[in-house]
Amino acid sequence: MARDAYVVPAADPQAAAAATKKKTRSSRSWILLDAAGNSTVLDVDKHAIMHRVQIHARDLRILDPLLSYPSTILGREQAIVLNLEHIKAIITSEEVLLRDPLDEHVIPVVAELQRRLTPVNAIRDCQGDGKEYAGGNDVDAGEEDESPFEFRALEVALEAICSFLAARTTELETAAYPALDELTSKISSRNLDRVRKLKSAMTRLTARVQKVRDELEQLLDDDDDMADLYLSRKMAGASPVSGSGAANWFPASPTIGSKISRASRASLATIRGDENDVEELEMLLEAYFMQIDSTLNKLSTLREYIDDTEDYINIQLDNHRNQLIQLELFLSSGTVSLSIYSLVAGIFGMNIPYTWNENHGYMFKWVVIFTAIFCAVTFVFIMSYARFKGLVGS
DSSP states (O other): OOOOOEEOOOOOGGGHHHHHHHHHHHEEEEEEEETTSOEEEEEEEHHHHHHHHTOOHHHHHTTOTTSOOOOEEEEOSSOEEEEETTEEEEEOSSEEEEEOTTSTTTHHHHHHHHHHHSOHHHHHHHHHTTOOOTTGGGHHHHHHOOOOHHHHHHHHHHHHHHHHHHHHHHHHHHHHHHHHHHHHHOOOHHHHHHHHHHHHHHHHHHHHHHHHHHHHHHHHTOHHHHHTTOHHHHHHHHSOSOSOSSOOSSOOOHHHHHHHHHHHHHHHHHHTTOTTOOHHHHHHHHHHHHHHHHHHHHHHHHHHHHHHHHHHHHHHHHHHHHHHHHHHHHHHHHHHHHHHHHHHHHHHTOOOOOGGGTTOTTHHHHHHHHHHHHHHHHHHHHHHHHHHTTSSOO
16 A cells, blocks of 8 residues: 655755745655555655666756756656656666656556556455455556566556547537637638637647657657666676665665565576567657557548638638639729710719700700610720629629
8 A cells, every 4th residue: 555755855954045945946746666566655855866876967857847858758767758748757677756746637547656666466355355455457557568567667658648649639520620620611700710729739749749659659660779778787787786876765675575576587588598689669769659649630621621621711711812802893884984974974973164065955865765775884884894804703
């Protein structure tokens, strides 16, 4: 059963104020999960973490939530530095250090690590004592899974981040497709603004998925980088299993020792073959690479649908614009024709005495009729010419 405790470095009473200020600036909340599935919440500074897992400050800086670093999986001599979205962890051959354990997205990862990292013997002991175990159905799977500790922890992290991104993609698809269909049926400012927000969310999500995919692809393309992730094999190849190494914060546990021995046996079996054999890790990474690539393909399909919708909207807007231009041409042609009528009316309406205006009242109707016919012919001629040149539709 998991235990929860806080381990805080002791501070001198005289330096309480300075220590409090320093801790506020540099300490972070971590949760430690050992090979027995026990969890312990830690409140330590970065120097203690660096000393324990033997990594450099630049590696620990990658896990700083205040800094924006892309998704990264780094293999070091005694640890794997993992930065995948909200999952920021340090994996060794014996334990997992996970940052921000109270985050809503990290809590399920902690629960899954406790379930997957618990030894099969501990599960049987709980069942033998009459206690229920939530993962009882996975006992047989656990017996068959002889993967090193660090690979099982890495698998949990990859599974969690792939599932998280796939869920966000599904939510985006559920909201995007109806909004796009509604926009095609009715173009309005509200629908356009809604689609704009969805497109921005899709762009950000695509960038996040792309970073995870690129990191997995980079690992798969480099056998040396994958070989660096075999921590148990490196530990077994360097020396037999012992308690030496980084300083321990807790007394040695028989369960941890048995777990290290089991991981060492699996690693020694691999060492008997080829130290550069990375087939097991390659299969693990390839499975989640295909899953994250599938998520990226869904986002690419959604982007194409959005682009097609934008093209359709632009075609509609261009069609409306052409119709307005045709209407303007029609009105302009009518105005030109009527201006001729106004010209004739203006000439005959001038208050200027002239002799031929007298005794010719019967000419009024003929002038009006002839001018109207001439204006109509002019309008038809202009429209016919515009249609002949393709300026108006048929």
